[in-house]
Amino acid sequence: xxxxxxxxxxxxxxxxxxxxxxxxxxxxxxxxxxxxxxxxxxxxxxxxxxxxxxxxxxxxxxxxxxxxxxxxxxxxxxxxxxxxxxxxxxxxxxxxxxxxxxxxxxxxxxxxxxxxxxxxxxxxxxxxxxxxxxxxxxxxxxxxxxxxxxxxxxxxxxxxxxxxxxxxxxxxxxxxxxxxxxxxxxxxxxxxxxxxxxxxxxxxxxxxxxxxxxxxxxxxxxxxxxxxxxxxxxxxxxxxxxxxxxxxxxxxxxxxxxxxxxxxxxxxxxxxxxxxxxxxxxxxxxxxxxxxxxxxxxxxxxxxxxxxxxxxxxxxxxxxxxxxxxxxxxxxxxxxxxxxxxxxxxxxxxxxxxxxxxxxxxxxxxxxxxxxxxxxxxxxxxxxxxxxxxxxxxxxxxxxxxxxxxxxxxxxxxxxxxxxxxxxxxxxxxxxxxxxxxxxxxxxxxxxxxxxxxxxxxxxxxxxxxxxxxxxxxxxxxxxxxxxxxxxxxxxxxxxxxxxxxxxxxxxxxxxxxxxxxxxxxxxxxxxxxxxxxxxxxxxxxxxxxxxxxxxxxxxxxxxxxxxxxxxxxxxxxxxxxxxxxxxxxxxxxxxxxxxxxxxxxxxxxxxxxxxxxxxxxxxxxxxxxxxxxxxxxxxxxxxxxxxxxxxxxxxxxxxxxxxxxxxxxxxxxxxxxxxxxxxxxxxxxxxxxxxxxxxxxxxxxxxxx
Numbered sequence: 001x002x003x004x005x006x007x008x009x010x011x012x013x014x015x016x017x018x019x020x021x022x023x024x025x026x027x028x029x030x031x032x033x034x035x036x037x038x039x040x041x042x043x044x045x046x047x048x049x050x051x052x053x054x055x056x057x058x059x060x061x062x063x064x065x066x067x068x069x070x071x072x073x074x075x076x077x078x079x080x081x082x083x084x085x086x087x088x089x090x091x092x093x094x095x096x097x098x099x100x101x102x103x104x105x106x107x108x109x110x111x112x113x114x115x116x117x118x119x120x121x122x123x124x125x126x127x128x129x130x131x132x133x134x135x136x137x138x139x140x141x142x143x144x145x146x147x148x149x150x151x152x153x154x155x156x157x158x159x160x161x162x163x164x165x166x167x168x169x170x171x172x173x174x175x176x177x178x179x180x181x182x183x184x185x186x187x188x189x190x191x192x193x194x195x196x197x198x199x200x201x202x203x204x205x206x207x208x209x210x211x212x213x214x215x216x217x218x219x220x221x222x223x224x225x226x227x228x229x230x231x232x233x234x235x236x237x238x239x240x241x242x243x244x245x246x247x248x249x250x251x252x253x254x255x256x257x258x259x260x261x262x263x264x265x266x267x268x269x270x271x272x273x274x275x276x277x278x279x280x281x282x283x284x285x286x287x288x289x290x291x292x293x294x295x296x297x298x299x300x301x302x303x304x305x306x307x308x309x310x311x312x313x314x315x316x317x318x319x320x321x322x323x324x325x326x327x328x329x330x331x332x333x334x335x336x337x338x339x340x341x342x343x344x345x346x347x348x349x350x351x352x353x354x355x356x357x358x359x360x361x362x363x364x365x366x367x368x369x370x371x372x373x374x375x376x377x378x379x380x381x382x383x384x385x386x387x388x389x390x391x392x393x394x395x396x397x398x399x400x401x402x403x404x405x406x407x408x409x410x411x412x413x414x415x416x417x418x419x420x421x422x423x424x425x426x427x428x429x430x431x432x433x434x435x436x437x438x439x440x441x442x443x444x445x446x447x448x449x450x451x452x453x454x455x456x457x458x459x460x461x462x463x464x465x466x467x468x469x470x471x472x473x474x475x476x477x478x479x480x481x482x483x484x485x486x487x488x489x490x491x492x493x494x495x496x497x498x499x500x501x502x503x504x505x506x507x508x509x510x511x512x513x514x515x516x517x518x519x520x521x522x523x524x525x526x527x528x529x530x531x532x533x534x535x536x537x538x539x540x541x542x543x544x545x546x547x548x549x550x551x552x553x554x555x556x557x558x559x560x561x562x563x564x565x566x567x568x569x570x571x572x573x574x575x576x577x578x579x580x581x582x583x584x585x586x587x588x589x590x591x592x593x594x595x596x597x598x599x600x601x602x603x604x605x606x607x608x609x610x611x612x613x614x615x616x617x618x619x620x621x622x623x624x625x626x627x628x629x630x631x632x633x634x635x636x637x638x639x640x641x642x643x644x645x646x647x648x649x650x651x652x653x654x655x656x657x658x659x660x661x662x663x664x665x666x667x668x669x670x671x672x673x674x675x676x677x678x679x680x681x682x683x684x685x686x687x688x689x690x691x692x693x694x695x696x697x698x699x700x701x702x703x704x705x706x
Contacts, residue, residue, distance in 0.1 A: 011135035011208065013216045016103025017198070018149045019078030023052040023101075025070055025092060026083025029061050034107070035083050037155040044158065046150030052077065070095035078102045081143070081153045086110040089139065090121065093128050103135035105153045111139045112204045126206040134207075141203025142179025145186075148197045148220060156183050170446075171197040172307050173217035175210060176228035179203065181296075185226050188300045193443030194307050197222055211237040218250055223310050226303040227254040232281065235603045242288040246470060251306045253291040253462075255299045256281065279625055280599065283607045287627040289470035293462050301459035305448045309422040314467040315391030316342035317460050318384045319363035319453070320377060322370055326396045326428065327363040330453055337461035338641075344387040351383040363396070371400075374407035378414060385419050391467070392422035392460055396453035399427040402435035409441045416447055422463065424448045426456045472634050478667075483675045489705050493536045494543075495583050497701030501684070504668055508698045511585030517563045520584045521556055527586040530554045534583045535566055539576035541702060546573035551587065588697050592647055592657050593686035596665050598628070598673045600680050606673035608666055610635075612644045613686035628670035635663040648689070655691040662689050662696055680704045 022042065028035030039062070042051065052073045055066040067073060070080065070092055080101050082092050086108045096104050111122035122139065129136045137144065143154035148165055152158060156179070165171055172189055176182035179201035186199045197220060200213050211234055214225060218241075225245070232238045245252050258278045286292055291306070293299050306312075317339055319330050334341055342362050344352075352360045355376060356369060364384075370376045377395065384390045395412065399405050408425065416423055425442070427434065430451045442449045450456045484503040488496065498508045510527040513536060514520045524531045535548035543549045547569030550562040566582065595613035600606045608630070611623030622644035626635060639645065639659055648657045665687065673679050681704040688697040 010130070011133055011212070012102055013135055013208070013212060015078040016105075016135040016137060017079075017144060017146055017151075017200075017216060019049065019102065019151060021050045021052075021074065021077045021079075022047065022151070022153070023054060023070070023073040023077050023080045024083065025054040025080065027053040027055060027061050027066075029058075034155040037157065038081055038083060038153070041145070041152040041154055041156070041158050045145065045147075045152035047152070048150075050074070071098060073099055073101075076100045076102075079153065080104045082106050082108070083155070084108060086118075086121070086139075090125055090128070093125055093134065093136070097128060097132040097134055101134060103137065104129075105141070105143045106136065106138035106203075107141060107143065107155065108138075109140045112206065113140055122204060122206050129207045136207040137200070138203040139206060142182060142201035144201065145199045146197075147195070147199075154199075154201070165195045165197060169195050170223040170307050170310075171195040171221070172224045172226060172303055173198045173200070173220070173222045174226045175200045175202065175213050175217070177202050177205065177210070177230050178228055181228040184296065185228065185299060185303070189226070189304060189307075192304055192449065193446060194304055205233060209233050209237075211241045214241050214245070214252070218245060218248065222250060224303055224306040225250065225252045226299060227252060228299070229254055229256045230258070232256075235281070235284070235605075239284060239288060242285060242290050243473075246289045246473060249311060251289070251291055251310055251466065253293060253299060253303045253306060254285065255293050255296065259294070277601060277604070280601045280604045280607050283625040283627060284604045286465065286469050287473065287629075289466050289473055291462050291466040293459075295458075297455055298458050298462055301448075301450055301455050302462050305422050305424060305459055305463060308416075308446050308448055309392075309420065311420065312422050312460075312463045312467045313391040314464060314471055315389055316340040317392045317394060317457075317464070318342035318344070318390045319394045319396050320366060320380055320384070321363055321396040321453075322366050322368070323396070323398050323428075324365050324367070326398070326453055327365045330363050330396060330457065333454055333457050334461075337458055339457055339461040339464055342384065342387070342390040344384060344389050348383050348387040348389075352380055355379050355383070370407070370411075371404065374411040377408060377411040381412075381415050381423070385415065385421055385423070390421065391464070392424070394424045394426060394453065394456045394460065396426050396456065397428065399429065399432060399434065402438065405435045405438040406441070409438050409445075409447065412447060413441065413445050416445055422448070422460065424450065424456050424460070426450045426453045428452055472631065475631055475634075478629065478631075478671070480674045481671055483672045486676065486678070486703065486705055491539060491541060492703045492705065493538055493580055494534065494701055495536050495580065497682075497703040498583075498698065500703065501698055501701055504672065506665060506668060506684075506698050507695055508701075509585040509588055511583060513581045513583050515581045517560060520559060520563060520582060523584040524553070524556070524559055527584075530587040531559065532585050532587055533559070533562055533566055534585070535570055535575075536580040536583050537570070537575045537577055538580065546570070546575075548573075548575075588688045588699055589690060589694075591688040591690040591694075591697070592654075594662060594689050594696075595623070595683070595685040596662070596669060596687050597684060598669045598679070598682040600673050600677065606670070608670050608673075610639060610662070610666055611642065612647070626666060626670070628674050630666070630670060632660075632663050632667055635666045636660065639663060639666075657689040658692050658695055659689075661694075662687070665696055665698075678705045680706050 026035045030036045053066040111118045145152040174185045182201040495513045512523045531553050532551040593613040597609040606628045608626040624642040683702040684698045
């Protein structure tokens with residue numbers, strides 16, 4: 001994975017984010033202005049250190065004298081807030097350097113997100129800062145709020161009811177490349193009573209990047225980190241810090257738009273982001289147990305749950321409800337989002353049966369049983385939470401009146417403080433009013449409260465994927481083994497790729513490259529009819545499209561006719577180069593056509609692809625992307641749950657397929673692209689997956705090297 005010049009370690013982020021002294025250029029006494037909002041936030045956050053105002057036109061602001069220029073601020077000022085237009089920023093940064101400032105916040109826009117001139121100006125400012133060791137936040141950002149130490153360098157309208165965070169309380173850091181999104185996530189979490197330690201809007205990240213701020217807040221005792229990212233500019237550094245967070249038990253929840261072509265275009269106009277391959281990014285970051293979510297609601301909800309329960313398990317989810325309708329809807333949705341239903345053991349079911357009249361199953365519908373006695377919720381939850389097959393419990397409730405709402409929360413309080421498994425309360429109906437005493441109890445006890453079971457299920461599905469990836473990452477991964485050398489660059493001919501695969505131990509059909517029809521006849525007799533012949537032309541990747549592949553040749557006379565037809569087709573299509581020859585191979589037995597491939601992304605590194613092959617890969621896109629260091633057991637599990645995986649089992653009279661051999665091929669290619677960075681792509685399509693125990697055959701092979 002490529003890495004840009006690292007910022008971490010060359011700047012003192014503590015001087016920027018926890019300054020003892022602050023200067024504001026562009027301060028104003030007008031509370032309606034940006035300069036006035038900055039002063040209101042500094043004072044409201046509780047900052048009590050020396051504060052210097054810089055104004056070339058004002059002698060004083062609110063009774064405090066101003067200096068005329070940044071050259072006049074105290075030498076060694078920790079942080080400077082630059083509320084200045086774009087054209088004044090470069091000179092201001094030079095003045096900060098001259099006064100040995102630790103860090104600066106730049107709100108101004110019109111830099112790297114705008115045009116070539118803006119990008120050039122941003123690069124020049126970044127060079128100034130790097131040379132001097134000046135920690136720059138922005139430009140095009142909303143600044144930051146530090147609730148731990150009581151300092152805010154932002155013009156967002158903030159409420160400081162949450163002033164300082166008491167020691168030991170779980171807390172969340174919010175880091176976003178979008179200032180508005182940072183504010184939305186912060187306000188959503190604080191509205192739920194969740195302690196937010198830092199809110200950092202990184203903007204264009206001219207100097208300091210997302211990884212630098214993750215590193216900083218990890219050292220500040222956060223229990224979870226919420227990210228909104230439109231471009232990860234330094235994938236290598238991001239993966240390293242994500243691995244550290246995983247190892248330290250600090251979950252990272254990330255929303256990264258860019259799954260669609262239109263979303264990728266939108267991000268380029270927003271922060272100057274040049275987004276890479278979303279699927280590759282997703283595969284790599286989820287391999288380090290980053291919780292990658294797809295909506296803002298999921299970002300809010302998953303973060304809120306992880307703040308309270310930072311280490312969810314990969315076991316199934318149990319739902320307790322007082323509505324048969326919710327039970328039915330939940331079952332459908334759990335299947336849709338890939339969230340497994342908890343399957344408790346017989347002893348747990350016996351406990352539930354003793355508590356609940358009628359049929360007992362998961363989801364557990366209590367009906368009206370809890371109306372008069374809320375303890376039924378407590379007792380059934382205790383039974384489920386005590387079962388190893390239960391990883392989390394969701395109370396999916398219709399709220400009822402104030403009395404019923406209070407009864408539900410009182411029933412949950414004894415559990416919420418004694419379990420490490422996520423316990424979530426949902427009250428259906430966004431517009432339905434909630435009792436004030438109920439809400440107070442929810443906040444005081446930090447109970448995750450959502451307004452629909454669907455939101456809870458989506459969030460828990462993301463956390464289930466996180467737990468599975470976290471557990472898989474903790475397994476021992478195989479060391480990289482040396483692989484045979486490859487010759488040539490660009491797209492290598494099929495016969496070269498197959499010869500290399502054979503050396504790796506990958507089964508390929510019996511056959512040989514020939515240059516005459518007589519040699520073809522000799523090979524066909526040696527391997528046995530029927531055979532297939534394929535022209536081997538450098539640069540010709542889709543041979544079947546131009547008639548350069550002829551299959552099902554049953555005898556010598558058919559082979560002679562096919563030889564003539566093949567060369568006639570090549571002449572008609574104006575082949576890009578002279579053929580190396582013709583590959584004559586034994587026809588493969590019947591099986592299921594799959595594809596296994598690898599891509600070595602220049603920024604993110606290698607990933608493996610496995611899916612339905614042949615024409616199906618383009619028609620159905622039934623593929624799964626896997627990390628190259630995946631374990632065999634995990635590869636088998638992922639293959640068996642991918643789209644179209646039913647075809648791998650006994651299906652319409654066809655036998656079950658050799659999934660183990662397919663997983664072995666995945667591991668072989670994963671090792672190969674880790675061992676040989678010159679390999680850009682491998683595409684084995686199709687791979688014929690034979691009956692269980694009979695293995696696989698690589699029927700075609702495209703390898704691209706640089």
